[in-house]
Amino acid sequence: xxxxxxVHVLIAWLALQVAFGGDAExxxxxxxxxxxxxxxxxxxxxxxxxxVFFSLWQLLLALVGYTYVTKQRKxxxxxxxxxxxxxxxxxxxxxxxxxxxxxxxxxxxQQQQELTAQVLSWPGGQxxxxxxxxxxxxxxxxxxxxGVKKSFEKDLDMGRAPSWIEPVGRIGWIGKGxxxxxxxxxxxxxxVKADPEQSGxxxxxLHTLAEQPYGMFLLSAVAIGIAAFGVxxxxxxxxxxx
Numbered sequence: 511x512x513x514x515x516x517v518h519v520l521i522a523w524l525a526l527q528v529a530f531g532g533d534a535e536x537x538x539x540x541x542x543x544x545x546x547x548x549x550x551x552x553x554x555x556x557x558x559x560x561x562v563f564f565s566l567w568q569l570l571l572a573l574v575g576y577t578y579v580t581k582q583r584k585x586x587x588x589x590x591x592x593x594x595x596x597x598x599x600x601x602x603x604x605x606x607x608x609x610x611x612x613x614x615x616x617x618x619x620q621q622q623q624e625l626t627a628q629v630l631s632w633p634g635g636q637x638x639x640x641x642x643x644x645x646x647x648x649x650x651x652x653x654x655x656x657g658v659k660k661s662f663e664k665d666l667d668m669g670r671a672p673s674w675i676e677p678v679g680r681i682g683w684i685g686k687g688x689x690x691x692x693x694x695x696x697x698x699x700x701x702v703k704a705d706p707e708q709s710g711x712x713x714x715x716l717h718t719l720a721e722q723p724y725g726m727f728l729l730s731a732v733a734i735g736i737a738a739f740g741v742x743x744x745x746x747x748x749x750x751x752x
Contacts (some may be wrong), residue, residue, distance in 0.1 A: 692719060
């Protein structure tokens with residue numbers, strides 16, 4: 511959980527560099543791995559191993575976790591969320607190991623655009639990509655809602671959490687949800703225009719924010735949110751319920 515949070519803090523730092531005219535080229539997990547690689551390959555191995563354990567833990571939660579949640583629908587929802595985190599963190603871990611052994615983690619945006627292009631070429635491909643976009647936007651809404659309603663506190667033993675986790679957690683979940691929302695919009699544009707180059711992941715989403723009017727402020731706000739989510743992860747590593 512600490513490693514997962516550290517990756518988010520690194521991404522936020524890279525995003526802030528872009529917001530203030532820095533030279534950071536990537537503002538996603540690949541950019542974070544590049545930043546780590548400059549400090550030494552051992553950091554990539556450490557992050558990769560940490561994320562593998564995090565991924566296995568989330569997979570275990572997806573299968574048998576959240577028994578403290580009494581409502582079955584909510585328990586299933588939380589398990590689906592853990593499964594998604596297991597896949598995401600597993601992918602970042604794979605990128606870390608690949609970077610440590612080959613010196614490159616690949617271009618995530620290009621890979622996503624190639625995948626989008628492949629799906630668009632299928633019969634009804636635009637509808638499929640559109641459905642994925644809707645799913646991502648709904649997920650983003652759920653994440654934002656979790657921050658607004660402070661429902662993340664239900665997953666924490668508040669007796670072991672500091673009092674400041676409430677505002678930090680709210681900012682973190684809302685910021686991360688907004689970033690996901692931009693990703694969903696980009697995928698939606700790819701579906702509407704049948705143009706895979708419109709799609710992209712976190713890196714393109716944050717750069718898109720930077721290109722908007724008052725982009726420096728928009729990107730800075732989201733970056734602060736992502737950093738806050740990373741801090742939330744640090745606290746959750748100690749206070750998260752089983």
